[in-house]
Amino acid sequence: MSQWEKLIDKILSGSPNLRFDDLEKALLKFGYNKYQPKGGSSHYIFRKNGVPPITIPKHGALKKAYIEAVRDIVQKYMDTEE
Numbered sequence: 717m718s719q720w721e722k723l724i725d726k727i728l729s730g731s732p733n734l735r736f737d738d739l740e741k742a743l744l745k746f747g748y749n750k751y752q753p754k755g756g757s758s759h760y761i762f763r764k765n766g767v768p769p770i771t772i773p774k775h776g777a778l779k780k781a782y783i784e785a786v787r788d789i790v791q792k793y794m795d796t797e798e
Contacts, residue, residue, distance in 0.1 A: 727790050730783055736774045739786045746793050
């Protein structure tokens with residue numbers, strides 16, 4: 717199993733051990749663009765045409781809501797691949 721497949725499995729399982737870098741890698745792979753608001757904010761906005769943006773903080777442990785939001789995106793992507 718490749719590292720990418722392991723990451724996808726981890727996201728789909730809703731693992732609480734996910735880090736910002738893991739979610740960032742998945743979102744960028746699925747075509748999202750990353751933006752950091754001006755003013756030194758620790759939150760990053762991921763945008764893709766036709767879908768609502770997702771804001772994720774880069775500091776500390778990720779809350780379950782952020783992981784679930786990315787899990788939903790990954791699940792939709794996986795459903796369209798089948």
